[in-house]
Amino acid sequence: MSALHSIKARLYENPLTDDPNDFVARVDSERTLSTRDVCVSAVTRGGADTTAERMEHDVGLFFKEMAYRLCDGFSVNTGYFTSEVAIRGVFNSPNETFNPDKHALYIQFNQGSLLRQELSNIQVEILGLGDTEAKILEVEDVKTGSVNDIITPNRNLRIRGSRIKLAGDDDRVGVSFINDSTGEVIKVDPSDIVENKPSEIIILTPALAAGSYRLQVVTQYGKNVILKEPRTAILDHLLNVVG
DSSP: OOOSEEEEEEEEEOTTOOOTTOEEEEEOOOOOOOHHHHHHHHHHTTOOSSOHHHHHHHHHHHHHHHHHHHTTTOOEEOSSEEEEEEEESOOOSTTOOOOTTTOEEEEEEEEOHHHHHHHTTEEEEEEEEOOOSOEEEEEEETTTOOBSSBOOTTSEEEEEEESOOOOOOOTTOEEEEEETTTOOEEEOOGGGEEEEOSSEEEEEOOOOOSEEEEEEEEEEEETTEEEEEEEEEEOSSOEEEOO
């Protein structure tokens, strides 16, 4: 029986080990679909008995109400995913209260049973080694635990990737945030680089204004060599500062 779905993946050096023959697979994403894109597909491919406009409207209402109820302390189980509000941070006594400077709220999502069933219908094709250029795989906001999404100004941000160590004396070398609306480039001060490793950089996020940003790392780092020309790695996801 042929698989219903097919995905392609490439292999990259495992940043968590020193073994040169240890690799991890990363899916080659076709592109990011919006709510609108999925609704159009549901109508044109899936035969949904509605219009894409009507479905997008209804989905928007559902997610708005879901967010409202989550913020009231309810958990949500759609069958495809479960979600709930979680609290990050340590409480040092039974009488300690919630402190936004020390603790953080975030929304936690986990795959549900219906989505897990779909995984058995996927055929995976490994395309071999991926690009060995510098690559940002994910970022984690240390305060909130958010991955590839929310970032907190003046708090630590953990950047994981491959060959991203900052090295070289070219003026372009460094970590920058690019405002997606204005194109303004905000470069991280070298004194705010907390950790600098080939597979992980930890920085202090600048005092960014509310908005969406692209994260960029420029480096001349090469395995056992400083490259003549800098390499640029840009995270695939937009990072958001909430006002």
